[in-house]
Amino acid sequence: MGAKILKLKTKQLxxxxxxxxxxxxxxxxxxxxxxxxxxxxxxxxxxVLLVVENQIVWFSIEGSMGANTMDCLITxxxxxxxxxxxxxxxRNNKLLQDIKNKxxxxxxxxxxxxxxxDAQCKVITYISTNCESIFGQSPKCFIGNISDFENNIMxxxxxxxxxxxxxxxxxxxxxxxxFRYLRDDGQLLWIREVGxxxxxxxxxxxxxxxxxxxxxxxxxxxxxxxxxxxxxxRELIFQxxxxxxxxxxxITDIAGNITHINDNFCAITxxxxxxxxxxxxxxFKSDEHLDVVFASMWMTISSGQxxxxxxxxxxxxxxDYWCNVTIVPALDDKGxxxxxxxxxxxxxxxxxPQQSWNT
Numbered sequence: 001m002g003a004k005i006l007k008l009k010t011k012q013l014x015x016x017x018x019x020x021x022x023x024x025x026x027x028x029x030x031x032x033x034x035x036x037x038x039x040x041x042x043x044x045x046x047x048v049l050l051v052v053e054n055q056i057v058w059f060s061i062e063g064s065m066g067a068n069t070m071d072c073l074i075t076x077x078x079x080x081x082x083x084x085x086x087x088x089x090x091r092n093n094k095l096l097q098d099i100k101n102k103x104x105x106x107x108x109x110x111x112x113x114x115x116x117x118d119a120q121c122k123v124i125t126y127i128s129t130n131c132e133s134i135f136g137q138s139p140k141c142f143i144g145n146i147s148d149f150e151n152n153i154m155x156x157x158x159x160x161x162x163x164x165x166x167x168x169x170x171x172x173x174x175x176x177x178x179f180r181y182l183r184d185d186g187q188l189l190w191i192r193e194v195g196x197x198x199x200x201x202x203x204x205x206x207x208x209x210x211x212x213x214x215x216x217x218x219x220x221x222x223x224x225x226x227x228x229x230x231x232x233x234r235e236l237i238f239q240x241x242x243x244x245x246x247x248x249x250x251i252t253d254i255a256g257n258i259t260h261i262n263d264n265f266c267a268i269t270x271x272x273x274x275x276x277x278x279x280x281x282x283x284f285k286s287d288e289h290l291d292v293v294f295a296s297m298w299m300t301i302s303s304g305q306x307x308x309x310x311x312x313x314x315x316x317x318x319x320d321y322w323c324n325v326t327i328v329p330a331l332d333d334k335g336x337x338x339x340x341x342x343x344x345x346x347x348x349x350x351x352x353p354q355q356s357w358n359t
Contacts, residue, residue: 018030018074019031019034021050021051022048022049022050022051023048023049023050023051023056025049026048026049029046029048030046030048030061033045033046033061033063034063037063037064045060045061045062045063046060046061047059047060047061047079047083048061057078057080058078058079058080058082058083059076059077059078059079059080060076060077060079061074061075061076061077062074062075062077063075103128104128104129104130107128107130108130108133110213111134111213111214112130112134112211112212112213112214113127113128113130113131113134113135113211113212114126114127114128114209114210114211115127115128115209115210115211115212116198116207116208116209117146117207117208117209118206118207119172119197119205119206119207119208120169121146121165121168121208122145122146123144123145123146124142124143124144124145124146124149125143125207126143127139127142127143134189134212134214135149135152135181135183135189136183136184136185136187137184152181152182152183152184153179153180153181153182154179154180154181154182157178157179157180158179160177160179161177161179164177168197168208172197172205172208173196173197174194174195174196174197175194175195175196176192176193176194176195177192177193178190178191178192178193178215179191179193188216189214189216190214190215190216190218190219191212191213191214191215192212192213192215193210193211193212193213194210194211194213195208195209195210195211196208196209196210244262244263244264246345247262247264247343247344247345248262248264248265248268248323248343248344248345248346249261249262249264249265249341249342249343249344250262250265250281250341250342250344251339251340251341251342252280252281252339252340252342253338253339254337254338254339254340255280256280256281256340257278257279257280258276258277258278258279258280258281259277259278259339260277261273261276261277265344268315268321268323268344268346269284269313269315269316270315270316270317271315271316281342284313284314284315285313285314286312286313286314286320288312288320289311289312293309297309297327301327301329301337301340302329302337304329304331304335304336304337305329306326306327306328306329307325307326307327308324308325308326308327309324309325310322310323310324310325310347311323311325311344321346321348322346322347322348323344323345323346323347324344324345324347325342325343325344326342326343326344327340327341327342327343328340328341328342328343
């Protein structure tokens with residue numbers, strides 16, 4: 001029988017040492033095994049590779065002492081097929097483990113989890129291990145009733161998700177949704193969920209699968225510029241308010257037509273906003289200054305320079321008033337003025353040189 005298993009003729013085995021057929025890698029262990037058999041201390045057997053007719057075959061070998069203490073009874077069992085199955089299983093298992101490790105690594109890098117639910121979105125049937133790093137709880141805490149997860153979603157977001165689920169029941173399809181999730185430790189997360197329906201072999205809708213990505217950092221980075229802009233805007237409003245409380249402000253276009261005034265400007269001129277906007281500063285001109293004064297002013301500001309001086313104007317009621325005036329041109333990318341901002345403060349100028357000025 002041994003000859004048949006080894007695919008040899010009986011005469012090829014007689015007076016031949018079995019070890020000559022044992023693969024060199026296993027020969028040392030085979031000798032130790034035989035020594036234990038002769039000492040009657042081994043009952044477990046050994047698995048070795050035998051080289052027969054240039055073929056390598058796995059055998060299970062068991063040994064025991066015969067009636068004659070000099071004889072050893074060897075039992076060979078061909079386990080080549082079992083070994084091949086085990087080796088295939090080992091390789092596949094290693095491949096699956098590698099895939100699992102890569103999958104979990106990609107989840108950690110992308111800060112995401114994968115999940116599956118039933119067709120009614122009521123029961124979580126699977127969630128990947130990375131949920132612990134994102135949501136702060138192990139997968140077993142989420143498997144089962146989905147309400148345990150939904151209870152941590154912010155209420156207004158939960159209502160939107162509920163509407164989405166109702167729509168999905170009648171028309172299952174791919175979807176994306178963002179929501180806020182409050183962890184048990186008080187940390188608020190932004191989550192982007194992408195899901196799709198699962199259909200069985202018969203086309204029956206049997207569940208949903210998808211991913212959840214932690215996009216908290218993305219949202220924070222998005223809000224920072226907005227918050228900075230709001231802060232800068234509030235600061236600008238404050239500065240404008242403070243300036244308007246003190247100064248008399250007007251802005252004109254390049255032709256000198258008024259496009260903006262503040263309340264102080266209306267108060268000193270006696271005109272309303274509607275009466276002034278679109279008009280030229282000439283309506284406030286008094287007879288105090290020669291035309292050369294205004295020509296010099298326009299030459300200065302049209303060249304992009306700031307002009308400062310004292311101007312006497314006349315209000316709606318015909319009363320004169322003096323102002324310290326600063327006119328600042330606003331320049332475009334080419335350095336050319338496209339509008340002018342005028343800032344005034346009222347002064348009272350006496351003709352009698354013995355009297356002082358009063359603001």
